[in-house]
Amino acid sequence: MPRFSAENTILAKEIIGRYPLPKSALIPLLHLAQEQDGWVADDAMEHIAELVGVTPAEVMGTCTFYEMFKREPVGEYLVNVCTNISCMLLGGEELLHHLEERLGIRPGSTTSDGLFTLEDVECIAACTEAPCLTVNYRYFHKISHDEADSLLDDLKAGRRAHEVPKHGTLGRVRQQISADARAGVAVPSECSTPVWLTTDAPEGADA
Amino acid sequence: MTDTTTSPGATSKPDLPMMITGRFGYEDAHTIERFQATEGYDGLRKALQMGPEAVGNEVKAASLLGRGGAGFPAGVKWGFCPPEVWPRYLVINGDESEPGTYKDRLLMERDPHQLIEGALICAYAVGCAQTFLYVRGEMAHAQERIAQALNEAYEAGLVGKNILGSEFSCDVILHWGAGAYIVGEETALIESLEGNRGMPRLKPPYFPAAKGLYMQPTIVNNVETMANLPWIIRNGAEAYTAFGAENSRGTRMFAVSGHVKKPGVYEVEFGTTTFRDLIYGHCGGIRGTNTLKAFIPGGASAPWFYEEHLDIPLEKVAVDQAGSMLGSGAVIVMDDTTDAVKAAWRVVRFFARESCGKCTPCREGTSWLEKIMRRMLDGHGRPEDIALLVDLCDNISPSIAWPPKQTTICPLGPSAVSPIASAVVRFKDEFQAYCGGGDIPTSVTINGGAYVPPEGAPAGV
Amino acid sequence: MAEQTETTVKITVDGNEIDARPDELVIDAAERHGTYIPRFCHHPRMNPVGMCRMCIVEIDTGRGPALQPSCMIPVSDGMTVVTDSDVTKKAQDGVLEFLLANHPLDCPVCDKGGECPLQDQAYAYGPGESRFIEEKRHFEKPIPISDLVHLDRERCILCDRCTRFADEVAGDALIQFIDRGNQTQVNTFPGEPFASYFSGNTVQICPVGALTAEPYRFKARPWDLDQVESTCTSCSVGCRVVVQASRNEVLRTQGVDIDGVNWGWLCDKGRFDFQSIHAEDRLAEPLVREGDAYQRTSWADALRRTSDAVKAALDSSGPTGIGVVGGARLSNEAAYTWAKLAKGVIGTDNVDCQLGDGLPASAVLGLPRATIDEACTPGGTIVLLGVDPKEELPVLYLRLRHAIVEDGATLIEVVPHATGLSKLAAHTLTYGPGGAADVAASLVSDTPGAAGGVDGDRIAAAANALGDGPVTVIVGRGNLADSSDVVTAAAGALLDGIDDVRFLSALRRGNVHGALDAGLSPGLLPGRVSLDEGRAHFHETWSTVPATAGLDTTGILQAAADGKLDVLVLLGADPLTDFPDTDLATRALAGARTVIAVDVLLTASVKQSDIVLPAAGYAETDGTTTNLEGRVSRLARKVTPPGTARADWIIAAELAFRLGDDLGLESTEAVFDELTTVSAVHRGLTIEAVGVDGIVVPVHLDTPADEGATPDADVDPDAADAAVAADAAESDDEAQAAEAEATEAQADSEDSGDPVPSDGRSDVTEIATNGPAVGAGVTFIAPNIDIPQPDGYRLRLVTTRALYDMGTATQASPSLAELPHGATLRLHPNDFDRLGVTGGGNVKVSNTEGGRGSITVPVESSTAVPRGAALVAYAQPGGATASLIDVSRAVTDVRVELAP
Ligand SMILES: Cc1cc2nc3c(=O)[nH]c(=O)nc-3n(C[C@H](O)[C@H](O)[C@H](O)COP(=O)(O)O)c2cc1C
Ligand code: SF4
């Protein structure tokens, strides 16, 4: 069901409403689509195009620029091994190769059971914890080969569900902005000097 | 999951306050309860008393340098917004992706309220009507912590309409990236936030402070930069400038990775601490009995340093003059077993993969460089390849100077030049070896070796 | 616009100080002063992106020289630019090498080979053989991204020109950059092709051979082509073009950048419908009907039969027994010659260049006129009345779009359905059929209220935006199922209600405005003067002048249908396709005693004619044409007509000769000279003044007397002599030989004028003369209309033009023939629901009660349509809307029911 579900459509409109201009919601909506389906289908992009008021081609242009968006289904678990310099210096490549052997796939491909997709990725900001990897963007630091193996076993056995949600899920906590707490969007050309400047600092706050 | 991170460690000043990592000791530092119990949002309260202009002046006086890489004084940048052009926006750069850099993620995961408080102080001073917190997409945990914190803060009337009952109103919107290093560059960040492909804009004319998000004045600041604000406002610029050196005040987080005994992220006094303190003091020196071969002082983009640079202080100007940069506070240490060509290639490959594709020299040049080096490593190097590498570098970054000249829009292209330019000069023999000019030194290993957890270290998983 | 004189900025380029214009980009300033900086992504009509980096030069603004893209940096006082230093050269060579690294270098099999900036740069600056020994980037070879355009991503250098054009200029962001870094490619969204009316422009501006046009692929190499500048006559915008041909076959047309008109852009119809001149059913020989069959015959015979028919008509019924319909396809010269023949020799005023689908001449000529540039004034206000420029006048749409998006113009629409510009409009007032006048009246009244099916507050809001002008109203017919009075009455209301208002006529046929200026309209004589005002003056040059005003096309066809017309001349007119009332057109062709068709193609109406005279087509004759703003620009001959087809003006001259009257016109130049002497509108015009950019007539009086005053007197007697000899000659081949001679002679007399400033108004002194002034006796009087109340159970037909339809030129152009979308009925959601159609069922639309026919078409619901209206595009495959219309009614009510 690659278009947004009814409640995701509502959520999508709410997200669009947070931005001064609707197109700014493109990336969050693409995430939402990927969260719903595990990947970004063409129909989803068309739906997003309708909601945001751009052409599907524009949505695809943005979508394909960013690595996290997958345009075909990937495994339940996306295993990203960092091989960038800090990790490379401490065995990141060996970790990757170990997992290749263990899973029997090359980076970029998915195991036949559809469980694991392996990727050879750039720095994931855990350099002091090398070697490291993420599974569906959940971090695992300083991983020995044995630890990697037991991690895969756990994932297979579903013992990590609490830590590692299905691919596509980013924040399991969403930002909520209640209507009454909301300051509102600042639309270009529709804003004057902020009141707190005019009152607190008459000359304006360009200091 | 364990982190050997952020132990304060010995510093030149024993009484050095942990200005931004102070709460890292608490397991629950990310909760609003703990935060408010530890002076949380006091800085914001005080700011609202002081008035926007005073806050701006205080930050200027603190001469707080940006922590995102360029190291530009935050207070000064805030002043660049053209007067009477509204709305203004604040965009927090949490896209941390520079290889070797690991600090913003910690600040976002461990102490999200501190970041929100800092952001609000900035928005208040500059008069930003809306704040966007652009967090790197891969950092799901940070997303959750910030979303949680924002929800708590909205609940408590600390964000949104009439903050703390004042007239100051500003939404803070959590925005997710989606995996593109270049989006860390501020104009690309803005393009991305507008829903476009993250391709940088030319500066000039598109300096964000003048023509940023939706062509409106926009302040882009790094997460760590923002995290400093609460402390500065609480304790004043004077207290802040009491630490650090002439051009580099306060404290700063450094992530030391690679071949050291105790890799980690350390908040140390800015400007006075030296690389030696960091690598041999905090990190306990090079692993095993090995010796230092080279280290990258400021993230993958920075030219390499060696033995003779160890006593340079972690100070912007000093490092610039020595021909590199402090960049994003990422120190990557390589010991004598490191294959210089392989290491350089790995950095080049990163930039080749991350080029946005806008500028011909970067799009074509970086991947050409990567292909050549890959070929060398595969054993098909040709004698002329070294000269070719250098000449291509020169076409991306004319005369391979420092600070770099560029034929490109943004510095990413030239960044790919740094490792080659460094390694080719210092380790020419290794390059020649790969180009049929002798054997590869036996001392170097082409790979890092499988990771074995040190004795008694808690399991990684 | 080109020639503004503002304060200049002084900059130094390679040591020479030059005067640059404020805000000018370094690359443009340098080029204007003779220093060409190589570039790929920069295009003067699009916003800079600084992507290719080829134009980097050393620029010093005081902080020392730095390599900067000269296409991104505006000039500033005291700036120093160095384009030839070693640093610059090294950097540029580097960029070029990078661009070539992954380029396939398949120049020998590339359409662009020989006219390729990348290839030229490579030769001019390139390093010679490549240092790139790695595997090149690979993509599937050319993929079609639309019916007309193919994309070869391996050749693409990612300059962002096509993608910027699609997004910024055309507003069709259907092609985009996909993927990132070295894998970046241009592509469309799956299943959504680059179906833009303007796609051909991307092929023209692609700096390499990545984008190729289906009709031109592998047709020729640039060095085989030779070319001539001309003007597109596919619609009345009059875009400047170069026509490129090889071996007497036109192979390609490209846009030419004219400030006043098309800025280098063309629509795909104008770019590709030249194909029709090479169509199979192109008329090459005169034909006469024997029973049901046609016989080829000689010009001599065909002309004799024609003149006999005319003489017979004159004898039996006098001049009014003859009617001439059409003329918008003709050049100004041909139009004048035909006007002179019809009105000045035969003496009939039953002459009309429009086909009942336009506006009364009194409105087109009588309302205060605006130019395109005036309509597009930055910050100005534009009212769109009736017409949808994107469908009828595509390049005008581009100009308007630019004015709104880039130059802050405000658009207010008073239209029968949402148009291609509605997305950009400040206010769109969609009137119910017949409601235009009421909406307009309310719009300009002191107390705007609900009118014409539009609610009051929406009209009031629009009224605020309208103010007191300056306002340009772009007025066109819009709905062909309404009488033209509907929009002219609305125009009248705006004229009265707005202080400072001008009008831009949106009549769409190629040279319809030139034909009107030449007098091909009832009650008019050349020069926008009435019969009565011009009679005395024209008696000096013409043998006669009609006594009383005649019939328009509707009247003429009615007379023919009633058996009151002896001779009906179809002058490039196809009433059976183009007249909005097929029933009347059919009866007329059957009722006229003799039908004579002068045409280029075997149209439906030609098939019903008794005598067929083959005419020279587009790119086959010289002359001038006039666009919708009154800009006269030149038509150039590039190829010879097929067979013995000949220029329309020659046909007229020869007929006159047969009727015993020598028009005294022996070449297009001679016609031009007579036109510029006798016609008040054209008076004082010279070929030099027309120049390259064309010139809006009437020319200014208030210009220096010393310039361009000499009228062009370069007559070419051989041409017409030979032509006349040709029909005097008896045998066909004799005639043909002589004819060929004639056309050659015509070609020789091609004369290239010097360019004049392109501000649309020229520096030409008016030759003092007697005779009536421009517009004498032509006054616009707003008609009173009364629209019958709609009955509850029928809907009102709205039928508007789509760019691609069953029109002959489109259908005779293989690349365009398949592009019409097809007839679909669109209904307002409420009416749609009332109809109870589920999904895309078919419906029967009929006007049998009104004595007309019915069509069966698919139906869909659309918010672009007002309540009570039934929208079907005109002349689409599967739905002959004209069969529903009775032109004698003010509106057309139709019954819509589910098809059995
Ligand atoms: C290629 C490139 C990548 C960058 N990545 C980051 C980043 O990940 N995070 C960051 O804060 N700044 C990054 N920057 C620096 C930003 O452009 C900008 O200078 C910074 O966010 C400004 O904030 P600051 O003044 O607080 O440092 C990057 C710059 C470049 C040229
Ligand atoms: S230098 Fe590279 S990353 Fe930066 S804008 Fe140019 S192509 Fe993009």
Ligand code: FES
């Ligand atoms: S022409 Fe200037 S960068 Fe392409």
